[in-house]
Amino acid sequence: MPTKNKTLEENMLGANGMLAKSLEALRSASERLNIHPDVFEELKWPRETLAATLLIRMDDGSRRAFKSWRCRYNDRRGPTKGGVRFHPNVSLDEIETLSFWMTFKCAVANLPFGGGKGGVCVDTKALSANELERLSRAYIEAFAPFIGPDRDILAPDMYTNGIVIAWMADEYSSISGQASPSAITGKPLAFGGTNGRVDATARGGYYTLRHLETSLALNPESATVAIQGFGNVGYYCAKLLHADGYKIIAISDSGGGIYDKSGLDPLAVMQHKHETGGVKGAKGQGKTNEITNAELLELECDVLVPAALERQITLDNCDKINARIILEMANGPVSPEADRKLSAAGQIIVPDILANSGGVTVSHLEWVQNRSGFYWDSSRVRDHLKKTMETETQAIWALHNEMDLSMRDAAYTHGLRRIAESVEARGTPAYFEGS
Ligand SMILES: NC(=O)c1ccc[n+]([C@@H]2O[C@H](COP(=O)([O-])OP(=O)(O)OC[C@H]3O[C@@H](n4cnc5c(N)ncnc54)[C@H](O)[C@@H]3O)[C@@H](O)[C@H]2O)c1
Numbered sequence: 001m002p003t004k005n006k007t008l009e010e011n012m013l014g015a016n017g018m019l020a021k022s023l024e025a026l027r028s029a030s031e032r033l034n035i036h037p038d039v040f041e042e043l044k045w046p047r048e049t050l051a052a053t054l055l056i057r058m059d060d061g062s063r064r065a066f067k068s069w070r071c072r073y074n075d076r077r078g079p080t081k082g083g084v085r086f087h088p089n090v091s092l093d094e095i096e097t098l099s100f101w102m103t104f105k106c107a108v109a110n111l112p113f114g115g116g117k118g119g120v121c122v123d124t125k126a127l128s129a130n131e132l133e134r135l136s137r138a139y140i141e142a143f144a145p146f147i148g149p150d151r152d153i154l155a156p157d158m159y160t161n162g163i164v165i166a167w168m169a170d171e172y173s174s175i176s177g178q179a180s181p182s183a184i185t186g187k188p189l190a191f192g193g194t195n196g197r198v199d200a201t202a203r204g205g206y207y208t209l210r211h212l213e214t215s216l217a218l219n220p221e222s223a224t225v226a227i228q229g230f231g232n233v234g235y236y237c238a239k240l241l242h243a244d245g246y247k248i249i250a251i252s253d254s255g256g257g258i259y260d261k262s263g264l265d266p267l268a269v270m271q272h273k274h275e276t277g278g279v280k281g282a283k284g285q286g287k288t289n290e291i292t293n294a295e296l297l298e299l300e301c302d303v304l305v306p307a308a309l310e311r312q313i314t315l316d317n318c319d320k321i322n323a324r325i326i327l328e329m330a331n332g333p334v335s336p337e338a339d340r341k342l343s344a345a346g347q348i349i350v351p352d353i354l355a356n357s358g359g360v361t362v363s364h365l366e367w368v369q370n371r372s373g374f375y376w377d378s379s380r381v382r383d384h385l386k387k388t389m390e391t392e393t394q395a396i397w398a399l400h401n402e403m404d405l406s407m408r409d410a411a412y413t414h415g416l417r418r419i420a421e422s423v424e425a426r427g428t429p430a431y432f433e434g435s
Pocket residue numbers: 156157158159160161201228229230231232233234252253254255293307308309310329330331356357359360
């Protein structure tokens with residue numbers, strides 16, 4: 001590629017940005033599969049990203065501005081789909097990267113969706129409930145022409161659970177002038193939500209891990225687990241694994257963590273978090289110590305479950321990671337450089353685009369139910385989720401072994417095959433030359 005173009009590409013992507021770095025997985029999967037360059041050129045760029053400044057009336061009468069974005073990364077396999085994140089560190093690069101990951105996650109789960117994502121740069125803990133409602137509705141007002149059941153479908157992400165999604169769905173229906181439940185998934189049950197969505201992301205990761213137990217020589221009777229992040233995903237992961245005999249030895253949240261080598265009961269820790277606002281101070285079965293988030297990541301354990309933010313394990317700390325298996329329940333918790341080093345050292349990283357795809361898999365079922373008007377019971381949802389997770393886990397595990405790839409490379413290869421087929425189905429230069 002000429003230097004001039006490369007500079008242009010670097011300028012457009014931001015050479016050191018998270019998206020530019022994340023594209024490495026796409027680049028190597030494209031080379032491996034000998035994908036047509038048109039496909040790679042298309043997948044390198046977000047299809048469209050919209051930015052909006054949300055102006056909110058605060059409770060004290062003042063006005064405050066919040067930066068926000070919505071990105072539709074690629075829609076070749078169907079309408080774009082992805083959560084909305086409310087977090088103080090949200091940035092354009094982060095939203096576009098998360099949308100890129102969603103594109104591959106939906107393909108890995110074989111859903112008829114492309115990838116999207118949105119976010120608002122906000123610390124929700126500093127807002128009142130009224131301010132949070134105004135912000136949630138303002139987000140929809142700003143992006144309403146961009147979203148829709150056949151265009152871009154929203155969902156929860158960090159700090160946008162339950163009521164926030166209900167406000168958003170309500171606002172979208174008001175603006176569109178009709179009940180439009182399928183534009184936003186993750187809704188409360190009474191508002192067109194689906195059974196089984198609350199713990200779907202965690203349950204998907206749990207099915208994946210349990211399916212790989214024999215291959216990974218994991219014994220649930222004695223395996224130890226450390227969990228970073230104790231929100232929707234971290235809590236339900238801890239709960240499901242604990243119920244099957246796994247020993248949860250450490251849990252953390254944004255305020256810090258606790259460690260007990262005799263084991264922690266996730267229900268008791270959640271009770272403590274409800275009462276005090278954090279996990280610190282909760283007691284386990286034996287001697288419970290307080291630890292930092294950094295210390296939690298370095299613990300000796302069989303399974304480390306990052307379930308909070310991206311870039312928690314990087315070149316700075318990857319030499320200190322002692323877990324045999326990392327189950328990526330957060331999006332992008334291990335940087336590409338750290339992933340290469342850890343994989344080369346024989347540590348198994350079950351990648352986010354597989355491990356946490358249970359959430360979007362059940363969101364798809366919610367969308368299907370909203371459109372058909374026929375609602376499923378929990379066992380039907382769980383059976384479908386289990387089957388999907390096991391099928392895709394097995395396919396990725398087989399590629400990992402057959403092609404001698406890390407699990408992340410295997411997952412990108414698996415997803416790219418499907419996306420490339422849908423791009424190529426619209427014609428490549430070879431098709432037009434032949435006609
Ligand atoms: N909820 C879903 O369905 C879903 C689906 C796929 C992926 N994810 C990913 O899972 C992760 C967690 O999402 P969630 O829905 O559980 O969010 P959540 O808001 O329910 O919980 C987030 C948790 O992370 C903790 N946290 C925040 N900053 C932290 C830090 N610096 N160190 C340790 N803990 C910290 C918070 O205290 C909280 O316990 C995110 O990366 C999200 O993108 C979520």
